[in-house]
Structure formats: C-alpha cells, structure tokens
Amino acid sequence: MPEYRAHLDFDISFVNGGGLSGTGFRLDLPSADLDEPAIAVLLIRHLGLALVDDVQLRSVRIVAESHRGSRGVDIDAPGGGVRIVDLSHRIHAGLTTYPGLPAPVITPHLTREDSRAKYAPGTEFAMDVITMIGNTGTYLDSPFHRYAEGPDLAGLDLSTLVGLRAEVFHLSDGLTAERRGIRRETLVDRDVRGAAVLLHTGWDSRFGTPEYAVGAPFLTGEAAQWLIDAGAVLVGIDSVNIDDTESGGERPAHSLLLGAGVHVVEHLTRLGEVPPRGARFTAAPPAVEGFGTFPVRAYAEVPA
Template sequence: MQKQWIDISQPLNSRIAHWPGDVPFSYSLSVTKEQTGSVNIGTITTSLHTGTHIDAPFHFDSKAPSVLDLDLSIFIGKARVIDVSHLQEINAEQMAAFPLEGAERLLLKTASASSPEIFPDKVTPLSTDLASLFKKHNICLIGVDVPSVDVPDSKEVAVHHAFYQHGVHILENIVLDHAPPGDYQLIALPLPLEGADGSPVRAVLRPLEAGTGKEETQ
C-alpha cells in the first residue's frame, strides 16, 4: 500500500493572510439550496498570490509567459525538501553544502515560516546567485514556505528575475511542517488561467524510497 499524500497547502479561508493592498480571500454562497431548490452555489474572490500559489513569469515581466503558457511537467515530479531553518540568509555557497544532485525540484523549509493567518514582516533572504547553482543542478522549481522568494518590501524582485532567467520556476507559501527532509513526489498544478500572473495550487507530496526514486509503500 502506498503512503498517503501530505498536503503542503495553506487552507483558503477568511482568516488567511494576504499581501498588503491585495484582494483578500473570500468565499460566500451566491445562492443556497433553499433558494434554488437543488444546489448550493458559491463564489470566491481573491488575489492570485494569496495562499499556496505559483508565480508565472508574467507576474514580474509583462513580456514573459503567463500561467497557461507554462509546461505542466514543471509542477509534477520529484522534489527534495531541505531544512535551511538554521540559516539567516540563503546563498549559493551555503546551498552548495546540501545534496542537490538529482533534486529536480527544491522545497525549502526556512526559519521565517509563520502561521498562514499572519503575513510575515520579514523572511529569510534568498540570494540571486542561487539561480545559477540551481540551473547547474537542473532544478526547474523552487518552493518556499513564505509569501515570496524576494523580501516583502522589494521593488526590483531581483530573485524572481534571476530564477526566471535561469529556468527556475516559483512556488510560494507551502507548508512543510509535516514533510521531513528527503525526496518526494510533488503535484502542485496551477489552474488553467489564461493570461494570468499566478495561480492558487493544491500542493501535495508523497515520500520516495531513498535512492530509488520510487514511491514508498507501507
């Protein structure tokens, strides 16, 4: 029997934190079963960057691909969880000390992770030199447990740009509390939003057997 999937998504509800100035998440019933005689129908409003989500390059480059242009294989496949919570900043020299060979996708557990209901006033900074290191190891996706790979007050979003220029895509606001360091199968598919700058995802992991690339059984 295969091990169960681990949900690494933030639950979307009225309490979830959102970027200051962005549209907060809201769900409500447009009509009820009592009104229609048959079904409840709900409506949501939200920024595409609330909760667990991917950034399309169009988010920070108006000439770059939007969500529907992205290859779905980026968001499905082997991923490695690495605990960097002891680091005050994360740069290429520090990351080179971790096992990156064959990672394909990298999910970072940082010291700055907080409650989904609290928007952090600071995050562990990532350096732009990580982009070339990740490209060297053929890493196509970087995931972080905070709202952004750049510090929240950044206007240049240099880390976003560096990752895009090196073929590294971005997954943000993941929850790694129940995912120990190791290799996993990741599914984090965006919605098929034409022309969109990002998308909420339901991100899940399933452990892989050490050194085999096969899903663990129990």
Template sequence: MNKWIDISQPLSKGMAVWPGDTPFSYEVSWPYEESGSVNVGKLEMSTHTGTHIDAPFHFDNEGIKVIDLDINLYIGEAEVIYLPGVSKIGIEELTPKSIKGVTRLIIRTDHWKDKRVFPESIPYVEPEAAVLLAENGVRLLGLDLPSVDQLDSKELPAHHMLSKNSIHILEGLVLDEIEEGRYELAALPLPITEGDGSPVRAVLRKK
C-alpha cells in the first residue's frame, strides 16, 4: 500500500507568516524539572499559519466558522494538477486540465519556492475560474500559495467568488515533490468553535 506523504509546512520559530500577523512560537511553559513528570508546551500562532484552511467567516462576517464546516470535504479523493510558471490561475490555465468530476482539486505552481520567506507576489485565482471549478464539481481548492487572491487585495474577489460557488479553500501546501494525478487527501481542521481558519496536517496518498 502506498504511504501517506506529508504536504504540510513544519511549524517552527521564524517561519514565514502573513506580514503583520502573529509570529509562530512554541515554548515549554511547564518543564519536567518543575512538574516532576512531564513537559507541557504552549503555542502562540495565527489560525492562518503555514498549511491551513479558510472558513468563510475569515472574509465574511456572516460566513460560517470552522466548527460548522463539513469535515467530509477535507478527506477523500483529490486530483493534483501542475501549473508551473503561471501569473494567474484562470479559465485559460484550467481548461486544458482534466478536472471534470473532481471534488478536491489541488494546484501545484512551484511559485513559493522558499517557504521561510513570505512571497512578494503570487499567481492569484481569477474570480471567473470559480464558476468553471464549480461546474466541474470542485468543492475544495488547495494550493501551494498563502492565498487565492493577490497579496495586496482588500476586496478578496477570489475568496468571495469561491465561497459563493460553495468551494472551500486550503492554502500553504508543500507540493514540491508531488506529481500530477489522483490521490487520497486528508487535511482536517481543528474544531475551533469561533474559528475563521485552522492549521491542518495535510497528507496525500497515491491512488
């Protein structure tokens, strides 16, 4: 049986986060020497650190929160496609790919090469592409990028259009060694009751 492949960013001090967002930190707040039996750690991080999902509440005050997401979206068959060297992800880029009947679509761009440094720009998802994705059955869109929109966007048109078409978002994947094809995906969010997003441990297994 094929082994699971970890496609998550390691969580470590100094890792790249959205400019101005909470830096990641971990410390042993209750060490073995004090407790007499265990080390207990403390985390501080943004809900959008590293590999993570966006809940609609992230960009819409009326949107659903993490606890209300259908966890079945984040487990199951997925298709990985490769779009190297693109400046955008739109209908023109997606049409040549076989995505009909794909529920979970993962796009490898190789654009964000050094995950320790936040990128200056990314290939963004054109809002019109959301309609094409929905027509083909896509419900979850995953990318090796920190966002589906341009990094300086305040309107977030791709986020809103994807949500309008019932497509959820998985960002910050590590796909450098992942070939195109059919896989099983598991990328479960934490059950954060008021959450606008959640880090995930994302893994793939070749079908």
C-alpha cells in the first residue's frame, strides 16, 4: 500500500502561554484524505504536546512518501499475514564486503560428475568448500568479537536473535557528508526496550563499490550508550560499519554495545522496505564455538 506524509509549516500556541513554530516539517499520515484539523491532531500527538490552545497550519502538501516513524500514526494491515523482506547481501566468490578483508573462495569438494561413480544410477550430489572470513556479507558480531571473555556465536541466546520487535529509523534523507554520525537525539522518541534497532541510512546502495568505504554513516558512542540504557537487544545498520572507520581506530559503538551484550548486525540492505514499526526481525548465525562474527540470513516479517 502507498504511504503518505504531510509537508507543512505550523504555529502552535499553549493555554498557559508560549508557543512553538516549525517550518518544512514532515509528518506521517495514515491516509491521503485527511483534512487540516485531523493533521493538526496528529502533529500534537507526534510532538507529545499538552495544553495546546491553537494550531495553525500553513503550506500543507500531502505527498506519497514512505513513513519515517511519526508517533500517533497506526495503520492496520489490510490483508493479514506477513511478507518476508530479505535484508541480507548475497555471498559469492570474490565478494568484497569490507575493503582490505579477503573475499570468499568457493571450490568443489565433490563434483556432480565425480559423485556419479559413488551413488546409484541417476543419483548425484555436489559438495563444495567455502573459505571466508567471518566478516562477509551481512553478518552478526557477538561479544566475543570484541572481548575474549564474551559469549561466542554458540553462546548466544536465540531469543535475542529471532522474531524481535523491529524499530526502524529511516535516516537516508537526513544524513550528510558533514553530519554522518547518528546521534542520541535522533533515537530518543522511540521505546526500544527488547527491540532490534535498525538504522536505515541508504548506504547499502554503494555496497561492493569503492565508495562504500568512504564517508559512511555510523552510530555515535553517545547514541550507543543510550540504546543500551533504553534496553535495545540488537542494533543493525546498512553501512560499512556501525563505527566511524575514519576515526583513527576508535570503535566506541562496538565496545559499548558488545560490552553490554547487545548484538551488532552490519551490512544490512533493503531496510527502506521495512516500516518504522510493526515488523519482526531475525538474524541468527550458526552456533560456532570460539568464533565471534559470522554471516546471517537477516530478514524482516512485515504485516502484509
């Protein structure tokens, strides 16, 4: 179904005095046929305002545009059921995920032709060997990736990896080369306790190119600490790293999140197809002992 947002300017006055004004504001709408009084109510609810006296809207335009997570806008799924959005990059021989790390190599262990001599007529199999670093494709970091005493992939609780409530922050139209860091203030309007926080930056469009590694968006350390304090159980991003790889080797987001037992998923894709709220997220790696990072088949279950 198409989604709609209102672009508007506003002036709000309060019963007990004072006022609030905004220009170029954007607000999610449940449909395209709302009148201005209904939009004013949504604006009040989204901003969390009390004791409002009057709302004056100006330059209101309703456009077809994906929702970004305005509060107070709930849309019931019309058909019931769910659709699956695959959020993982495909892995293939020669894939460059993170510049400087080795690409996967896929070689046959048993070809179909050779297998015919080992099985009954008409029966054949292919068995292949893949050699790759754990940081390949879309992958999950366990605490062991950063801390020797932290749980490895085999030590992770599946309940923190499967069917998590997803809070998706659509940030692709708000990040710039001058402001790449995702700040705490951008995240504080959501209840993220027990949730997978997924950061949609749009950087996945550069995946597999040299541009992917340069000027990438990242999560600031202050924002990572806020997510920990707010009770998030997993944080994912569609960028080259959850930290700023151009900061001289510092990794505050990794250090804080993994130190608190919060999983990190990097190199997600297609987050633009997942609504801000209402989806379920899964990203479970194999239970490999003594290993900290491994590819996942990350996906979202979205109300259909």
